[in-house]
Amino acid sequence: MATDAAGLGRRRAAVFVAPALLLVAGFLVFPALWTVYLGATDYQLTGLAAADPQFTGLDNVRRALDEDQFTHSLGLTLQFVVGSAVIGQALLGFTIAWxxxxxxxxxxxxxxxxxxLAWILPSSVVAFLWIALLDRDGGTLNTLLGTGNTAWLVEHPMASIIVFNIWRGTAFSMMLYAAALGTVPPSQLETARLAGASAWQQLRDVVLPRIRGHVLTNLxxxxxxxxxxFTPFLLTGGGPGDETEVMPVFIYKTALFGGELGYGAALSVLMLLINLVIALVYTRLLRAREEAAS
Known part of the structure; x- marks a missing residue:
């Protein structure tokens, strides 16, 4: 009787879970597998390859690794990530929370x-606001700084999108660090202060060791x-030239503007693998921290 009840319970659980699994399969698993398949073909939007795509194996991956455009885009993406996220958002978010x-x-x-507000507004809206802010003729920033006709998005494109992304995404870091700082016992800070520790010493010796896991999670x-x-595309379109052609923009222009869907899919798979490497590095650091703490 108990076995029948357990089996019935498992069947009921399967019925409730099945819709969610179907949604995950339909919107995540299948598109991912389809992207991997497309990346192994020469599929294009037009021409013979559109009607009869051929399986090419790893040729698209080899092409990407051999082309300077891919490495150039990857380098720009790393600059964008380090400048706006690892340094900008993380430091500014912590500073505001502190x-x-x-x-x-x-x-x-x-x-x-x-x-x-900067975080929750739609990307298209804030992009137009920043285009108006950085406009060469009558832009708000030029008016405030008195810099004349400086074309910020043309003369300083990477710096512009880095500052934009810092302004856009700092809210998440601020909220996470605010919650993390709430876990630091005030008694420890008070003890450090009474012992003569400066504000920097309290931060370094008391606060940061307590919230190191939160820091890694945020990063x-x-x-x-x-x-x-993909938001930089709304500001610069990847230009001028290809100076802000980060990976999402590079893939978009390759697949849709260039019509090379197979090659674009292969680039997407490479991008996914790079994301996995980044995630594994942070996960190993977080695990090492937990093991050291235990």
């Missing part, structure tokens, strides 16, 4: 609301999000 940790009242609410998430961010 400065607001003991504050209450309207100032804290206003700062948090402004930071969150992992914002690095992956930034690596796959």
């Amino acid at each position: 400065l607001l940790r003991d504050r209450t009242g309207p100032l804290r609410r206003i700062v948090e609301a402004l930071v969150l 992992l998430l914002i690095s992956l999000w930034t690596f796959n961010d």
